[in-house]
Amino acid sequence: MSNHTPIGLENGSAPVTALTHSGNFHVDETMGYVILHYALAPQGDLRARVLEEKSADRLTFIRTRNPDIIKSADIVFDVGGLYDPPHGRYDHHMKDKPLREDGTPYSAAGLLWKDYGHAAIRNILNTAADDATVDLIWQSLDKSLILPIDQDDNGVVKMGKLSLADIVSACSPPWDTAELYGRQEARARESLGFANAATAVASHLINVVDRIRASLKATNRVIAAYESAEDKRILVMETGMPTEKVIFEHDLPVVYVVSPAGPEQWNVKAVPPVRGDFGQRVSLPEAWGGLERDRLASVSGVSDAVFAHPARFICGATSREGAIRMAQLALQIAGV
Known part of the structure; x- marks a missing residue:
């Protein structure tokens, strides 16, 4: 849980520009984008933003390595060389990189999850939930999903084949796409791949949040049944x-x-x-x-x-x- 009000959460209607790098993409920045989508503009079109189509909501999403555009964005993650949450900077590639309490390096997904995870969960849930329930879901997901992404992206432990990381990687166009189809088509296929990956990650996140919600509900019912047995x-x-x-x-x-x-x-x-x-x-x-x-x-x-x-x-x-x-x-x- 953050000690500051993350950018975009202080005002639910103000426009926000979020940015990550272009080129090869991985599960951490893909998950990072999905977290921001659900935290800031869940009613928007997840795919349309990536493909630069019309998306009539407050969140603008950009993938670039242009330094001038990076400086102008409200939220920058997995690129930029800065970790400064109050100013919307969430990179983790520096020498003095941000670490979890157990020493595990954060990925962009883990850093954004700290600040935006609770808001994302609230917007994903279809039923009302108190702060304690939301926090329990956050903690469960942090341990079971976000931590493994941090570990995988930082080369600590690989998530392995058929993992979420592998599914995201498979959405990337092959290495010879530009050679076969030209640079412009390669860029288009890269954007399409990221959009496909974000859609897959979003579906997984929604399903996992709902399963954890149901698991907490089951815990209460099992304990009640046991006590009355x-x-x-x-x-x-x-x-x-x-x-x-x-x-x-x-x-x-x-x-x-x-x-x-x-x-x-x-x-x-x-x-x-x-x-x-x-x-x-x-x-x-x-x-x-x-x-x-x-x-x-x-x-x-x-x-x-x-x-x-x-x-x-x-x-x-x-x-x-x-x-x-x-x-x-x-x-x-x-x-x-």
């Missing part, structure tokens, strides 16, 4: 949602999660011993494994039992009560 080993969720992350982060002694899997089925899923593992803290009964409907109902004693996976990590019944009964029986049979 009669048997703390059985977590009953009235709506399907991710629970494993919450169970392990809060060290809950849950063995089975019961939740709806459709309009006419409730499932019992065994919690693994370690988050993301394929094992189970307590496997479902061996006698149930691979059975379905009548055979399973006969063996388990639950009349509406539907199935039990051969690997014994999940089973189900047509009713909520039937699924809860299966979980209770599985604990009794296991003797825990």
Whole structure:
């Protein structure tokens, strides 16, 4: 969170010119542009600005290395040789480059995220969110998405193939574009590539923000369900949602999660011993494994039992009560 009011956020209608370098582009300046788009002018046309088409909003976006144009821009990132946030300068290529608290060098994306990330998140969210929720989303994205971009751009750790960095890189025109089509066409294809990359990054950012929002909502519901549970080993969720992350982060002694899997089925899923593992803290009964409907109902004693996976990590019944009964029986049979 910045200690100053970033340029463009002090007045929601004043025009702002943002600038980054032309030529080869990477994920950090592409993400930087996307962050500014959502923070300052989310109703504008993300692609039209890049392609220098008409975009009737307050944000003007320029890609150039011309020193005079760089000096005149309001916000300059990933170029210019200055890190001076109060004056809208966000480069990180200097010898005395800005660092995170853990010593990781910032990229342009990380620097802009510090100042504009919260505003971007607020404009991306479709539902009202308080400051604490927005900050939790900011922190989660900073750790899971922005930090890896900082690391990749500074040569600390590569994001790898099929990462966001690789997707952005693939949008760049091949090295021989000018040789094949001429300089003017090469410049046009470079702008088109950046526009395509920005569109991909924007879609990813929107999706990740929404997933984190939903994850925070799930955390509250899981904790509430756990606190109201009669048997703390059985977590009953009235709506399907991710629970494993919450169970392990809060060290809950849950063995089975019961939740709806459709309009006419409730499932019992065994919690693994370690988050993301394929094992189970307590496997479902061996006698149930691979059975379905009548055979399973006969063996388990639950009349509406539907199935039990051969690997014994999940089973189900047509009713909520039937699924809860299966979980209770599985604990009794296991003797825990």
